[in-house]
Each structure stands twice: as C-alpha cells, then as structure tokens.
Amino acid sequence: MNLRIPGPTTVPAEIAQAGAADMINHRGPEFAAMIERTTAGVKKVYMTENDVMTLTSSGTGAMEAAVVNLMAPGDEVLVISIGEFGDRLINLVRIYGGKGTELKFDQGLAADMNQIEAALKANPGIKLVLVTHNETSTGVMQPIIPDLAKLVHSVDGLLVVDAISSLSSVPVKVDEWDLDVVLSGSQKGWMTAPGLAFVSMNERAWARADANKSQARFYFDLRRHQASALTGQTPWTPAVSVWFQLDKALDMMFAEGMDNVYERHHRLASMTRNGVKAMGLSLLATEGIESDTVTAIKLPEGVDGQKLLKVAQDQFNTVFAGGQGSLRGKIIRFGHLGWVHEEDITAGLDALRGSLAEVGYKA
Numbered sequence: 465m466n467l468r469i470p471g472p473t474t475v476p477a478e479i480a481q482a483g484a485a486d487m488i489n490h491r492g493p494e495f496a497a498m499i500e501r502t503t504a505g506v507k508k509v510y511m512t513e514n515d516v517m518t519l520t521s522s523g524t525g526a527m528e529a530a531v532v533n534l535m536a537p538g539d540e541v542l543v544i545s546i547g548e549f550g551d552r553l554i555n556l557v558r559i560y561g562g563k564g565t566e567l568k569f570d571q572g573l574a575a576d577m578n579q580i581e582a583a584l585k586a587n588p589g590i591k592l593v594l595v596t597h598n599e600t601s602t603g604v605m606q607p608i609i610p611d612l613a614k615l616v617h618s619v620d621g622l623l624v625v626d627a628i629s630s631l632s633s634v635p636v637k638v639d640e641w642d643l644d645v646v647l648s649g650s651q652k653g654w655m656t657a658p659g660l661a662f663v664s665m666n667e668r669a670w671a672r673a674d675a676n677k678s679q680a681r682f683y684f685d686l687r688r689h690q691a692s693a694l695t696g697q698t699p700w701t702p703a704v705s706v707w708f709q710l711d712k713a714l715d716m717m718f719a720e721g722m723d724n725v726y727e728r729h730h731r732l733a734s735m736t737r738n739g740v741k742a743m744g745l746s747l748l749a750t751e752g753i754e755s756d757t758v759t760a761i762k763l764p765e766g767v768d769g770q771k772l773l774k775v776a777q778d779q780f781n782t783v784f785a786g787g788q789g790s791l792r793g794k795i796i797r798f799g800h801l802g803w804v805h806e807e808d809i810t811a812g813l814d815a816l817r818g819s820l821a822e823v824g825y826k827a
C-alpha cells in the first residue's frame with residue numbers, strides 16, 4: 465500500500481524491526497542510555513540547545529502541554545489559525561479558560577503580519593501567541609515564523625509554534641529563529657510510529673511556566689519531564705517500543721544527512737505539485753507558500769471526494785487523505801513526508817490520474 469497521507473507515515477522495515485525488540489525496564493540503564501541518545505538526536509533535528517522533552521502522546525498532547533504549562537485561566541492569548549490545526553489550538557485555549565483573541569485566515573492563505581501586529585497593539589495584555597507552522601489541513605507552510613518571533617518578543621510575549629508536520633522534514637531553526645516553544649510528533653517526518661511527541665522550551669518559556677499562576681497540570685507537567693530526563697527516565701511509563709523506533713530513525717536521518725533530508729522533501733514536493741498541475745488540477749495553497757510535506761488538491765466540480773479515495777485505495781493501492789472540516793469532499797491531501805522517494809510520488813500521481821479517470825474526470 466502506498467501510504468500517501470500526511471501522517472502516520474511509512475515506517476521503514478529497519479525501524480519497524482527496531483520496535484519489535486525485547487521489552488526493557490524503563491527505570492533501568494538501557495532506557496537511560498537511550499533517552500540520553502534520542503534527546504541529543506532530537507535536539508540536533510530541532511537545531512537547538514534548549515531542553516526538548518519527549519512525551520508519550522500524539523501531537524495533540526504536545527499542544528495541550530504547551531497550553532497547560534504556559535497559560536492560566538483568564539490570561540490573554542492570541543491564537544493565529546489558518547486551518548483545522550490552528551482551530552484546535554483555539555479550542556485548547558478556550559477549554560483551559562484562556563481569554564483568546566482569535567485571528568483566522570481563509571483556507572489556503574498564510575497569516576498576515578500586519579493584522580497580527582494590529583491585534584497585539586490593540587490587546588497589550590497578550591503575552592502568549594500560538595501559531596501553526598505547517599497547516600496540514602490546507603497544505604500551507606507559513607513563511608512568517610522568524611518575523612513573528614521577533615514581533616512577539618518585542619511585546620514581551622512568548623511564541624508557541626506547532627511544527628508537528630514540518631519539523632524533521634523542512635528546516636525549523638529553533639535557536640536561530642529564537643522560538644520559545646516548538647512542538648512535533650513522531651508519526652510525521654520522523655518515520656516512526658505514532659505515540660511520541662516533542663516539546664522544546666527555552667529559558668523564557670521555563671520562566672513563564674514557573675511563574676504561571678495556574679499549576680493545574682500533571683501528566684504534561686514539563687518540569688517533571690525535564691527533571692526525570694536528568695535521571696535518565698520519564699515521569700510516567702513511556703512508549704518504550706516507539707522509543708526504540710525513534711532511536712533507529714534518528715540514526716537513519718543522520719546517516720542520510722539532514723540537509724539531504726530537507727532537499728529530498730523539497731524536491732518531491734515540487735514533483736508532486738507539478739504532477740498535479742499537469743493533470744489540470746489546482747492547489748488549495750496560494751503559490752509560494754505551499755507545504756513541502758503535504759499537498760492539498762482541489763477536486764474538480766462534480767468529482768466525489770469520498771468515491772475518489774475509495775477507488776484509489778481499492779484499485780490503485782494508494783491511500784490519500786480527504787479534506788477535514790468544511791473541506792471534506794472538496795479536496796484530497798497527498799502526503800510526501802518521512803520515508804518517501806521518487807517512485808512513491810510517481811506511483812501516487814499515477815494512482816491519482818487513474819482514480820480520477822475511474823470517477824469520470826479526464827486528466
């Protein structure tokens with residue numbers, strides 16, 4: 465099966481095999497050596513000297529960790545949303561009692577810096593800003609992150625970046641861009657099964673977490689995770705088998721070289737976009753801000769998205785993702801992240817062309 469969804473991604477055989485190793489004591493020396501090794505590796509991919517905690521959860525757990533550690537009920541927060549995952553951040557802030565200012569942008573667009581600046585000026589109480597780097601629901605990768613960090617810091621704010629579907633596939637320069645809190649998840653570019661999430665915290669972020677007047681946090685209390693990591697452990701039982709996979713995946717990423725990983729993703733993303741356009745289809749993302757990990761393709765008038773996905777899976781052994789929320793039935797999403805190579809893209813494009821023909825559209 466050609467798994468062309470934007471996560472979970474294909475787990476290469478060596479990595480899957482690594483996950484089948486005998487169980488170990490998570491409070492013993494083998495796990496301590498592994499957490500030290502993987503934390504150093506994850507930090508290298510994050511391009512950071514900041515602390516990076518590995519949580520046993522999906523990416524949403526990392527989003528929740530950011531909110532419960534950095535925000536108290538009543539705090540003024542700005543959430544910038546360009547799609548479904550930005551809306552998830554809005555929901556989290558609401559549920560935990562934040563006084564959210566929501567800036568929403570149309571599907572296919574990136575956020576506008578002038579509007580963000582105006583929102584921060586109009587609401588000087590905002591000291592926390594949350595944003596999605598790569599919006600998996602629309603196939604948009606926001607180019608504003610380094611400038612946004614500068615802007616947020618100029619008002620003494622803290623920036624949380626959801627880089628769940630970008631970091632490890634495209635360069636996210638955490639230290640160079642001075643990003644306070646950055647989130648990612650194992651089932652995306654990391655070529656690992658779902659089950660682990662990552663959160664980096666710089667000094668500014670730790671100071672904020674310590675001063676947070678709400679201490680209502682437990683499973684995702686990042687200070688606990690940081691303290692445990694220093695003793696070679698996690699506070700709670702970790703997903704050890706997924707951790708074995710991550711250990712192997714990091715070896716493979718460094719053997720390929722991160723610059724080569726980024727180049728491969730960029731090249732295959734371009735190949736996907738060109739192939740799709742050659743079929744006469746158009747992309748949801750505005751030109752110039754298309755994601756290098758997922759392509760959102762607008763379906764032609766009259767094409768039934770659900771039927772197309774079924775035909776692709778049943779007749780062409782290819783799994784694409786459908787649209788989420790209001791985009792359901794209107795787009796399909798073609799994932800090109802993680803363990804993906806030219807032949808997977810060629811086969812994916814062939815499957816798309818064939819499926820479209822089956823449902824009555826001539827590419």
Ligand SMILES: Cc1ncc(COP(=O)(O)O)c(C=O)c1O
Binds near residue numbers: 522524525596599
């Ligand atoms: C941009 C983005 N944010 C958040 C998430 C949520 O992660 P998870 O589904 O692992 O909880 C995803 C995963 O689909 C994502 O792509």
